[in-house]
Amino acid sequence: MHTMNVILVAVDGSEEADYAFETALPIAKAQEAQLVITQVINRNAYRPMSSYDSTMIGNVEDEARRLLNKYKKQAEEFGLTDVVADLEYGSPKTAIPRDIVPKYHVDLIVTGATGLNAVEKLFLGSISEHITKNADCSVMVVRS
Template identity: 35%
Template sequence: MLIDYRRILVAVNHSDEAHQALARAVAIAKRNHARLDILRVLDINSLQYKAGGQTAIDGEEVYDIEQEAEQDLIKLREKLLQEEGLTEDQVFVHLRFGSPRTVIVADFPAEYRNDLLVLGQTGMNALRRVTAGSVASYVTHAASCDVLIVKNKQ
């Protein structure tokens, strides 16, 4: 049975797992002629401190991080339009600040009515997963729509 997804959300960052999730989401979007929302969430907690928590990050640095992330998303969209044959009205990029868990599970899908969430398998080590939990694990349990976790192919 093939499910006809219309609005696909893929959460990305700079990890290999996110790149694999994006590739899978693109394939699903192409097969279904679906809208593809590419979301990058800048975690407020991780932006508060840098250098191992030694130095508080200032507003200018947050602005620079935001601008760089926006440019990365714009370049990614252009690449997908040129190389994957997706159309202008099919690919949308979004940048949000907040907790990735909350934004990916609740905030964004409520606004855009996504019917599939695609995420890469966590890149965390076992100890970090036990202590902090992964976004992918949380999303799998809390999402109100289908979730595809793309496993690392390495």
């Protein structure tokens, strides 16, 4: 089996992301890999609403940090010693394969089959599908 030194799990607060995270934990532990937990905030998705409520983006960022810290704590309690919580901005479907994978030299991406952004999926296609087609590493798509 190919050794995985860095495993990236993409989360967004959805049930599918929870399954992806739970799947990534034992793989990272067995491989003694670094686990990078990332959430990508698409500021453009909130732009029309943020003109009415300027605190919206701040609230989204706070919630994302809280979620990442929760996942990081769970990973450390699971026994992982090298865990990174990474908050990024942009479109998840492009930021993950184009920016985050090379930043951490990722060997495996673990992602849920679907997530919270149903509108983006409807108009632009599945984020996990786009990651699978464009990542320069292995991708595991976890279904609930």
